[in-house]
Amino acid sequence: MSEKVEVKTSQNEVRERRPLVLNPVLEEGGSYPLLKLDERRQELEGHGATLYDFGTGDPREPTGENIRRALIEAVPQVSRYPSVAGSRELREAFAGWMERRHGVLLDPETEALPANGSKEAIFHAHFAFLHHSHARRGVAYGTPGYPVYERGARYSGGEPLPVQLRGEDGFLLPVEKIDPEKTRVLWINYPHNPTGAPATREYLGEVAEFCGNHDILLFSDECYNDVYSGEPPPSILEFTRERTLAFCSLSKRSGMTGYRTAMMAGDAELVSAMKKLRPAVGAATPPFVQAAAREAWSDDAHAEERRRIFGEKRALFKEFFTSAGIGFLPTESSFYLWVEVPDRYTADDEAYALRLLEEGIVVAPGSAFGAGGGGYVRVALVPGVEDCRRAIGRWSTV
Incomplete structure (x- = not known):
C-alpha cells in the first residue's frame, strides 16, 4: 500500500498527502533498462571522449535543400489549426510515390492520411480498434x-x-504462432527493426491471406521500405488492402526524423476510423511540415542518393565483420545490422556494448528490443562514411 507523505501548504501548515497514482501501464513500464550503459556514456562525454553513435537510429545526412526550402516558404504569418486529413496535395504526392515505388493505386481522398511521425501513428492506431471490453483484443x-x-x-x-x-x-513472424481466437491486430515490420531482415513476397502473401481468412487487422510498419540496396522491399499493399494499413515514413528515406511526418494508407474503412479518432488526441500535421513532406514524397532523387550512402556504410561493416569473424545477419535492407556477440562474452550483449563503449563505439544491446534480442547488438548506420571507417578501426582492437 502506498505510504502517505508530509507536505507544507502555502500557510506552512503540515498535512498528509498520498503519493500520486499513475496509470498502471505507466507504472509497469519501469525505468531505463540499460542504466550502466547510459551512465558510462555520460561519463565519457563529460571527459570529452570522441564517440561514434551507432545506437540511436537518427541519420546524420542533411535533409535535402529543396525539402528545407519548401518548409520555410510555407511558414505563414498567421498560423491556423491544421486539419487531421491534411492537404489534398500532400495525399496526392504520397499516392504518386506509392504508385511509382510499389505499383499501388491509392485514392488520396479515402485511402491515405498524414501523421506526426510513424511512432505517433503506430501508438494511436490501437485506440481506434481496441477496447478492454472486447472479447478479442489481442495484438x-x-x-x-x-x-x-x-x-x-x-x-x-x-x-x-x-x-x-x-x-x-x-526473423519472419510465423503465422502458425498466431491464435486467431485471441488476435484482433497483427503487426509486421519489414525491413525489420532491429535485425534489418527483409520479407519475401511469398511471405507477405501468406500473411495477407491468413489475416483475411481470420478477420485480423493487418498493420504493416514499412518505415524502412525505401532504404535498401539491390532488390526494393515490397509493401503489404501490393498484396491486399482489405482490413490493412501500411505505415510509411520520411524519417529515414528523406532524413526528416525531426520533422515528425509519416503517412497511413490502405483500407478506406480503417482510414475513416483513424480520421474520427485523431481529432480527439490533437494529432494533426502542421501545414508547413506537410509542404516539406509533399516535396519529399514527390522527389525520388534524394532518396536514391541516401540509399547509395547507406549502402557504402553497410558494405564497410559487412566487409569488416566478415574478415574479423564476427557473426551478423546479411541484409541489404534498412540501415541496421544485427551483430552476434562474440563467444568470449558468453552472449552478454550489455557487457559487449560496454566494452565497445570504452573504444568510443555506441551500439544498442539486442536485449533492449525484447525477448530473443539477447546475444546480439544493433548497429545503426548513422555516422558518416569516414567516421564509420574510424569506428571500424577501433572495433578491430576489441
Missing part, C-alpha cells in the same frame, strides 16, 4: 522488435501477444 507482434506495438496495445486496453522471432526463420 500480435514480433520480438525482438519495435516496443511501440506493445505499448500501444497496453495503453488502449488490448492484450499484447508477443511472438519470438528466430534467425533460422529469417
Whole structure:
C-alpha cells in the first residue's frame, strides 16, 4: 500500500498527502533498462571522449535543400489549426510515390492520411480498434522488435501477444504462432527493426491471406521500405488492402526524423476510423511540415542518393565483420545490422556494448528490443562514411 507523505501548504501548515497514482501501464513500464550503459556514456562525454553513435537510429545526412526550402516558404504569418486529413496535395504526392515505388493505386481522398511521425501513428492506431471490453483484443507482434506495438496495445486496453522471432526463420513472424481466437491486430515490420531482415513476397502473401481468412487487422510498419540496396522491399499493399494499413515514413528515406511526418494508407474503412479518432488526441500535421513532406514524397532523387550512402556504410561493416569473424545477419535492407556477440562474452550483449563503449563505439544491446534480442547488438548506420571507417578501426582492437 502506498505510504502517505508530509507536505507544507502555502500557510506552512503540515498535512498528509498520498503519493500520486499513475496509470498502471505507466507504472509497469519501469525505468531505463540499460542504466550502466547510459551512465558510462555520460561519463565519457563529460571527459570529452570522441564517440561514434551507432545506437540511436537518427541519420546524420542533411535533409535535402529543396525539402528545407519548401518548409520555410510555407511558414505563414498567421498560423491556423491544421486539419487531421491534411492537404489534398500532400495525399496526392504520397499516392504518386506509392504508385511509382510499389505499383499501388491509392485514392488520396479515402485511402491515405498524414501523421506526426510513424511512432505517433503506430501508438494511436490501437485506440481506434481496441477496447478492454472486447472479447478479442489481442495484438500480435514480433520480438525482438519495435516496443511501440506493445505499448500501444497496453495503453488502449488490448492484450499484447508477443511472438519470438528466430534467425533460422529469417526473423519472419510465423503465422502458425498466431491464435486467431485471441488476435484482433497483427503487426509486421519489414525491413525489420532491429535485425534489418527483409520479407519475401511469398511471405507477405501468406500473411495477407491468413489475416483475411481470420478477420485480423493487418498493420504493416514499412518505415524502412525505401532504404535498401539491390532488390526494393515490397509493401503489404501490393498484396491486399482489405482490413490493412501500411505505415510509411520520411524519417529515414528523406532524413526528416525531426520533422515528425509519416503517412497511413490502405483500407478506406480503417482510414475513416483513424480520421474520427485523431481529432480527439490533437494529432494533426502542421501545414508547413506537410509542404516539406509533399516535396519529399514527390522527389525520388534524394532518396536514391541516401540509399547509395547507406549502402557504402553497410558494405564497410559487412566487409569488416566478415574478415574479423564476427557473426551478423546479411541484409541489404534498412540501415541496421544485427551483430552476434562474440563467444568470449558468453552472449552478454550489455557487457559487449560496454566494452565497445570504452573504444568510443555506441551500439544498442539486442536485449533492449525484447525477448530473443539477447546475444546480439544493433548497429545503426548513422555516422558518416569516414567516421564509420574510424569506428571500424577501433572495433578491430576489441
